[in-house]
Amino acid sequence: MSFPEILDRIDGMGHFQVMHVAFLAIPLLMLASHNLLQNFTAGIPEHHCKVHIMANYTHYANLTASLPAEELLRVSIPMDRSQKPEKCQRFVTTQWQLLNPNATSTNTIELNIETCVDGWTYDKSLFTDTIITEWDLVCESRTLRQMAQSLYMAGVLVGSAVFGRLADRFGRKALLIWCYLQMAVTGICAAFSPNFTTYCVFRFLTGLAISGISVNSVLLLGPGM
Incomplete structure (x- = not known):
C-alpha cells in the first residue's frame, strides 16, 4: 500500500x-x-561631489549665498555630455568665469579637476537613506x-x-x-x-x-x- x-x-x-x-x-x-x-x-540616488567654494574672485565670492543651486553647481562641478553634473569629479578651484554667458570654459583659468575628496551630495527625493549614501559606495567604491x-x-x-x-x-x-x-x-x-x-x-x-x-x-x- x-x-x-x-x-x-x-x-x-x-x-x-x-x-x-x-x-x-x-x-x-x-x-x-x-x-x-x-x-x-x-539603490543609487543621483549624486555629485560636495561643492567647495574658493573665494579666488572677490567680486563673485560675495554672491555665493544668493546663487541659485544650478549656477553654484556650474561653477563648482564639470558637466558631462548630457549637461548633468559629473558624479565623481569637481573643479579644483571655483570657476566663477563660467557665470558669464559670453565666457568660454577655458577663458582665464585652467579647468583643473579632482576627485570628490570632501564626499558627495545625494538626491534623497527617491531614496532617503541607503547603504550607498551611508558609506559612499560610489565612484571608486x-x-x-x-x-x-x-x-x-x-x-x-x-x-x-x-x-x-x-x-x-x-x-x-x-x-x-x-x-x-x-x-x-x-x-x-x-x-x-x-x-x-x-x-x-x-x-x-x-x-x-x-x-x-x-x-x-x-x-x-x-x-x-
Missing part, C-alpha cells in the same frame, strides 16, 4: 496537517523579501555595492550544505527554530551595522539562515512529514 493510499484511509489532510503546512509556508513566502532587499537598500549581495548569496550557498547535514544530526525542527532566530537577529543587526564590513558579515549570516529555513521547511512539507 502506497503512502497516498494510507492517507486516504485516515481521512487525508486534517486540521493539523493544514495548520502545519500553513505555518511552514508563510515564512517561506517572506524569504523573497531578503532576495530583493538589495534593490532598495542599495561602487564595486562594493555588489559585494554585499554576493556575500549574501554565498551565505545561501554555504547554508544549503551546512544546515542540511546539521539537520540530519540534530533534527529538522531544532534547526528550523535556530534558523528563524538567526535570521531575526542577523537581519536586525544588519540594519544597525556601524560600518560596511559588519553589514556584509550579517548579510552573509542571514543568507545562511534563509537557506536553512528553505531546505528544512520543504522537507517537512514533503510526504514524510
Whole structure:
C-alpha cells in the first residue's frame, strides 16, 4: 500500500496537517523579501561631489549665498555630455568665469579637476537613506555595492550544505527554530551595522539562515512529514 493510499484511509489532510503546512509556508513566502532587499537598500540616488567654494574672485565670492543651486553647481562641478553634473569629479578651484554667458570654459583659468575628496551630495527625493549614501559606495567604491549581495548569496550557498547535514544530526525542527532566530537577529543587526564590513558579515549570516529555513521547511512539507 502506497503512502497516498494510507492517507486516504485516515481521512487525508486534517486540521493539523493544514495548520502545519500553513505555518511552514508563510515564512517561506517572506524569504523573497531578503532576495530583493538589495534593490532598495542599495539603490543609487543621483549624486555629485560636495561643492567647495574658493573665494579666488572677490567680486563673485560675495554672491555665493544668493546663487541659485544650478549656477553654484556650474561653477563648482564639470558637466558631462548630457549637461548633468559629473558624479565623481569637481573643479579644483571655483570657476566663477563660467557665470558669464559670453565666457568660454577655458577663458582665464585652467579647468583643473579632482576627485570628490570632501564626499558627495545625494538626491534623497527617491531614496532617503541607503547603504550607498551611508558609506559612499560610489565612484571608486561602487564595486562594493555588489559585494554585499554576493556575500549574501554565498551565505545561501554555504547554508544549503551546512544546515542540511546539521539537520540530519540534530533534527529538522531544532534547526528550523535556530534558523528563524538567526535570521531575526542577523537581519536586525544588519540594519544597525556601524560600518560596511559588519553589514556584509550579517548579510552573509542571514543568507545562511534563509537557506536553512528553505531546505528544512520543504522537507517537512514533503510526504514524510
